[in-house]
Amino acid sequence: MIRKIVLPGTEVGDAKSKLPGKGVFKEGDKIYASRLGILSEKGKYINVIPLSGVYDPNVGDNVIGVIQEVFKNAWIVDINAPYPAFLNLENVPWRVDYGETSKYLKVGDVIIATIAAIDEAKNIDISMKCKACRKIEDGIIIEIQPSKVPRVIGKSGSMLATLKKYTQCWIFVGQNGRIWIKGEDEKVNLLIKAIRKIEKEAHTFGLTQRIIKMLGG
Amino acid sequence: MDIPEVKRVSAVKRDHLARLAKEGKRPDGRGPDEYRPIKIERNVIKKAEGSARVKIGNTMVLAGIKLEVGEPYPDSPEEGAMSTSAELPPLASPEFEPGPPKPDAIELARVVDRGIRESKYIQLDKLCIEPGEKVWIVFIDLHILDYDGNLFDACSLAASAALQKAVIPNERYGFGDNEPLPVTSPPVSCTFVKYENFIVVDPNLDEEQIAQARFTVALDKNGDIRAMQKGLKGSFTIDEIKNNIKRAQIHAQKIRKLLEE
Amino acid sequence: MLIKDGIRMDGRKPDELRPIKIEAGVLYRADGSCYLEWGGNKIMAAVYGPREALPRHIQDPTKAIVNARYNMASFSVEERKRPGPDRRSTEISKVTSEALESVIFTELFPRTTIDVCIEVLDAEAGTRCAGITAAAVALADAGIPMRDLPVACAAGKIDGTIVLDLSSEEDKEGEADLPVAIAPRNEEILLLQMDGHLTYKEFEEALELAIKGCKEVVKLQRKALLNKYKTFEVE
Numbered sequence: 001m002i003r004k005i006v007l008p009g010t011e012v013g014d015a016k017s018k019l020p021g022k023g024v025f026k027e028g029d030k031i032y033a034s035r036l037g038i039l040s041e042k043g044k045y046i047n048v049i050p051l052s053g054v055y056d057p058n059v060g061d062n063v064i065g066v067i068q069e070v071f072k073n074a075w076i077v078d079i080n081a082p083y084p085a086f087l088n089l090e091n092v093p094w095r096v097d098y099g100e101t102s103k104y105l106k107v108g109d110v111i112i113a114t115i116a117a118i119d120e121a122k123n124i125d126i127s128m129k130c131k132a133c134r135k136i137e138d139g140i141i142i143e144i145q146p147s148k149v150p151r152v153i154g155k156s157g158s159m160l161a162t163l164k165k166y167t168q169c170w171i172f173v174g175q176n177g178r179i180w181i182k183g184e185d186e187k188v189n190l191l192i193k194a195i196r197k198i199e200k201e202a203h204t205f206g207l208t209q210r211i212i213k214m215l216g217g
Numbered sequence: 218m219d220i221p222e223v224k225r226v227s228a229v230k231r232d233h234l235a236r237l238a239k240e241g242k243r244p245d246g247r248g249p250d251e252y253r254p255i256k257i258e259r260n261v262i263k264k265a266e267g268s269a270r271v272k273i274g275n276t277m278v279l280a281g282i283k284l285e286v287g288e289p290y291p292d293s294p295e296e297g298a299m300s301t302s303a304e305l306p307p308l309a310s311p312e313f314e315p316g317p318p319k320p321d322a323i324e325l326a327r328v329v330d331r332g333i334r335e336s337k338y339i340q341l342d343k344l345c346i347e348p349g350e351k352v353w354i355v356f357i358d359l360h361i362l363d364y365d366g367n368l369f370d371a372c373s374l375a376a377s378a379a380l381q382k383a384v385i386p387n388e389r390y391g392f393g394d395n396e397p398l399p400v401t402s403p404p405v406s407c408t409f410v411k412y413e414n415f416i417v418v419d420p421n422l423d424e425e426q427i428a429q430a431r432f433t434v435a436l437d438k439n440g441d442i443r444a445m446q447k448g449l450k451g452s453f454t455i456d457e458i459k460n461n462i463k464r465a466q467i468h469a470q471k472i473r474k475l476l477e478e
Numbered sequence: 479m480l481i482k483d484g485i486r487m488d489g490r491k492p493d494e495l496r497p498i499k500i501e502a503g504v505l506y507r508a509d510g511s512c513y514l515e516w517g518g519n520k521i522m523a524a525v526y527g528p529r530e531a532l533p534r535h536i537q538d539p540t541k542a543i544v545n546a547r548y549n550m551a552s553f554s555v556e557e558r559k560r561p562g563p564d565r566r567s568t569e570i571s572k573v574t575s576e577a578l579e580s581v582i583f584t585e586l587f588p589r590t591t592i593d594v595c596i597e598v599l600d601a602e603a604g605t606r607c608a609g610i611t612a613a614a615v616a617l618a619d620a621g622i623p624m625r626d627l628p629v630a631c632a633a634g635k636i637d638g639t640i641v642l643d644l645s646s647e648e649d650k651e652g653e654a655d656l657p658v659a660i661a662p663r664n665e666e667i668l669l670l671q672m673d674g675h676l677t678y679k680e681f682e683e684a685l686e687l688a689i690k691g692c693k694e695v696v697k698l699q700r701k702a703l704l705n706k707y708k709t710f711e712v713e
Contacts, residue, residue: 005707007700008581008618009626009663025583025625032663034583034623036703051707052510053621054528066227082528082590108228121539121588140233147621180229189246203707262600263518265553275506279599281553304561306549308524308595310507315547317562358552358561360597362522363505389556 003203006033006048013046023048037147038203051203055081055146055176057115057124062132064141064178067109072099077113080146080176083122087113091127110136112172112180132172139170139182142192144199146177151202152195159198159208166215167191190215226426234427238415244423250464252419255475257378267383267398271375274421275365280357280375282383282398286346286390287354297344297352301330303359303372310364324448326359329373331444332404332435333357339380340399346392353385355398366421369433369446373406377476402438405472407465409433410449416457418468432461438473440466480636480648487648492641495631495691500612500702502619508595510620512702514612517645518602520554523612525620528590542587544579546594547571548609554601570606577610577630577659577668583623592622603646607632610659610669615699619706627699628668630659631691633684635676640683642691656681658688662696665689 006012012024013031020026024046025034033039037048057063057079065077068084075087087105089096096104105111112133113126127133144152152173153160164171169183169191179195181188194211201207234244241249253274262268267282289296303326305313318326333339344353357380359372383398410420410428420428429451435444442462447453453461480487490496496517505511508524515521531537548570552559563571578594594617596609607630614628634644636652644655654674660667676684 005704007627007703008624009661023623027625032625034625035621036618037621050621052619054509082587083530106228108226108231110227110229136229138232139229141227141229185242262520262551262553264555264600264602268553277505279551281551281599283553283558285558302552302561304551306595306597307526307547307593308505308508308522308597311526311529315549315563356552356558358558360551360553360599362597363507365506 003205004039005037005051005203006039007036008034012039012048018046019044021045021047023050049150050147052145053147055079057081057085057118057176059115059118061115061175062130063113063115063126063176064136064172064174064180065111065113065126067105067107067111070102070105070107072101075101075105077111077126079113079124079126080143080178081124083124085113085115085124085126087126087128091116091125091129093128093133105135110141112136112174136180139180140188142179142181142195144177144179144195146175148199148202149173149175149177151207152179152198154208159211162208162212162215163191163194166212166217167194230423231427234423235413238413241415243417245421249415249417250468252468252472253421255374255472257374257475259378259382265379266386267379267381269375269378271371271378273367273371273374273419275363276367276371277363278368278371278375279360279362280372280379281360282379283356283358284386284398285354285356286351289345289349289352293341294349295345296341297339297355299330299334299339299341299355299357301326301333301357301359301376303329303361305361305364309361313361313364324446325368325372328369328433328444328446329357329359329376329406332373332406333376333380335443336402336404336435336437338377338400338403340401343399364422366423366425367408367419369408370406370419373404373435374472374476377403377405381476403473403476404435404437404443405469405476406433406435407468409461409464411451411453411457416461418464432458434462434465436465436469440469480651481639481641486636486641486645488645492639493687493690495643495694496645498695498698500615500698502615502702502706508616508620510616510618510622512612512615512619514608514615516604516608516611517643518600519598519605519608520600521605521608521612522597522599523609523616524595525592525613525616525622526595527592527620528587528622529593531589531591537589539588541584542582542590542592544575544582544584544592544594546575546578546596546613548574548596548598548606550598550601550605554598570609573669573671574606574610574613578613578617578628580668581624581626581628581661582617583625586623592617603644603649604632604657606630607657607659611695611699615702618703626661626663627696628659629662629692629696629699630657630669631688631695632657633688633691635674635680635684640680640687642687654680654684656684656688658685658692660689660692662693
């Protein structure tokens with residue numbers, strides 16, 4: 001079974017009775033899809049949930065970042081978005097003096113951070129002052145298409161709960177498509193296979209049941 | 218490869234690969250002496266005199282052969298000539314940049330060239346049209362389409378496969394009917410990388426990114442050595458090099474069978 | 479003689495396209511990709527981005543830069559082509575970038591580039607139209623927001639007859655070639671070039687035919703994109 005897939009320029013609704021949501025645009029009396037995705041109507045809003053595309057950061061997202069550059073008062077962090085993010089030394093959970101930044105986070109270090117602010121030119125500030133925020137020291141990080149993150153998490157976290165239950169692994173899903181996994185090698189391999197399957201079949205119905213079956217439930 | 222703005226490998230990935238290496242495991246679950254699946258398709262380009270698309274895992278390259286009439290080199294007036302180039306177009310990887318070939322692309326083309334040249338795969342002595350005046354020049358162009366590691370073996374294999382079924386375009390030059398390009402037995406190239414004192418064949422991109430040293434050997438059908446190249450900043454011990462060659466002799470036999478199919 | 483009793487040398491009718499095959503999402507590394515065969519043309523297109531434009535001084539703080547690069551493989555033509563851009567490919571890259579940019583919502587991604595790589599692997603007339611058509615599929619596959627799915631097709635004139643999608647011989651021997659790219663929904667012209675000789679009336683006829691061709695090709699583009707999501711292994 002497949003959900004209704006639309007393409008850029010596909011007419012998806014009447015602007016007289018519906019409102020344009022995400023992934024769509026209004027032209028004249030009509031609403032059209034602006035990208036490849038699944039058609040979804042929520043109340044008066046027509047949305048297209050993308051099936052591909054880069055990570056578009058939103059304030060409040062928790063992301064997994066990799067330190068790219070270290071300055072005396074800040075770090076530049078790759079957050080898998082079109083833009084690197086800026087982590088000021090005041091936004092970390094440690095007391096860091098000016099010029100001491102590299103003692104705490106070096107190039108290549110991996111962190112969980114939260115998007116603190118985005119301006120119009122898409123300059124991004126991140127912060128490590130959140131509950132989940134930390135430096136990641138072990139386990140592995142896999143990358144999936146950011147557009148598939150909601151499917152890996154599932155409705156109110158249902159898919160994620162399923163994955164945790166059947167693999168006994170520690171899983172943290174960054175909104176930017178990076179996933180942190182810890183567990184026994186065998187289980188981790190199985191989990192990665194399950195996540196790849198979710199990524200590939202994100203547009204289909206009955207996915208949770210197939211995943212449970214795959215994980216031996 | 219040509220990476221000016223290196224997207225650095227994260228510390229977590231490096232540690233993970235290092236831990237696996239200590240247990241003799243690879244990130245994609247292969248054994249140290251396991252190639253990814255290899256697929257060869259010949260004659261995929263109509264305009265070329267010979268062509269082959271080779272996939273090794275996710276890596277995909279295309280080799281195209283063109284022949285032109287030109288002047289022989291003064292020191293070999295009765296022999297044809299060959300020339301190998303490689304393009305790493307931005308299509309194949311987010312790290313590749315447009316522009317003239319950079320040192321990585323030139324090294325790649327020259328290593329492939331040496332394997333073919335030294336094994337006398339193309340019978341250049343049969344490519345003379347008029348001694349001292351006109352000979353066939355064989356151009357081997359390597360076009361990378363998708364880069365997930367081990368371009369050396371993928372390109373060498375694509376070049377060998379493309380030459381195997383190439384033709385001399387006599388018709389285009391009014392020399393009569395086209396005829397097969399005279400070739401002998403192809404060289405087969407095997408590449409290894411070393412990281413964390415772990416040496417693996419056919420590295421994927423993750424492994425290449427943390428590799429300290431790389432070794433390529435091209436073998437002829439007797440398993441004799443026709444070309445070698447050690448690359449990157451790290452080193453191998455003498456025993457490691459010897460062992461790599463012995464491992465390559467086993468791989469080369471299997472890969473040669475694919476070429477003969 | 480290129481056309482006789484309304485039938486062209488390759489057996490096509492005047493308004494008939496060459497066979498076209500399109501596949502979306504064929505490359506592992508690219509954010510979006512497309513492989514396209516159109517007559518004897520074989521094209522691989524890839525899209526990377528939007529990604530930070532570098533060096534920084536080229537960044538536009540208000541929008542993304544669309545950067546298409548049309549490149550011919552050295553073995554794609556009869557006489558081996560020297561690798562690298564020449565004046566022809568530079569021009570095609572420019573008009574392709576502009577044609578694609580006009581349908582992309584570039585203002586959503588300030589300070590970035592959207593890189594479109596078009597590699598012509600086997601060439602047989604009409605590579606720029608084939609390239610734009612493949613690039614459009616790769617852009618949609620990459621999830622780039624667009625007003626429409628652009629598409630391109632040429633019309634031309636052979637032996638005084640207006641025909642669709644010139645073959646290599648028709649291109650060489652014919653009287654005119656008119657490559658056109660459109661946004662099919664509103665029939666907006668995104669690219670138009672012409673060389674040869676057409677009366678105003680012939681131009682009108684040729685443009686109408688090219689647009690008709692575009693509308694056939696866009697069906698194949700859409701099918702290719704939907705096909706990618708149609709199949710998956712059920713265990």
